[in-house]
Amino acid sequence: GFFSTTNTVHYLIDKLKKVDFFLKIDTEGTFNAQHIIAKIQQIPATNAHTVALNTLNIKHKLLFQEC
Known part of the structure; x- marks a missing residue:
């Protein structure tokens, strides 16, 4: 219907x-x-990593490039 989820x-x-x-x-x-x-x-229940740009495809590189 119209309001289906x-x-x-x-x-x-x-x-x-x-x-x-x-x-x-x-x-x-x-x-x-x-x-x-x-x-x-150091923040509890948090994790952080770096993502190398050369591991991303071109679509994702464009998302993260500087404007």
């Missing part, structure tokens, strides 16, 4: 289905991304 789930990156949030960090300059990842990992 659907249970469709879409993922930003299919091979990273367990990821709840993506944080893009511009590493130009004196920024230490590994330090930030270590700090995030």
Whole structure:
């Protein structure tokens, strides 16, 4: 009917289905991304990883590139 429900789930990156949030960090300059990842990992029940751009397909690279 008109108000029927659907249970469709879409993922930003299919091979990273367990990821709840993506944080893009511009590493130009004196920024230490590994330090930030270590700090995030200190938060209880949280995990942080880097994703190498060369492992993503072109569609996902375009999502994360700078404008």
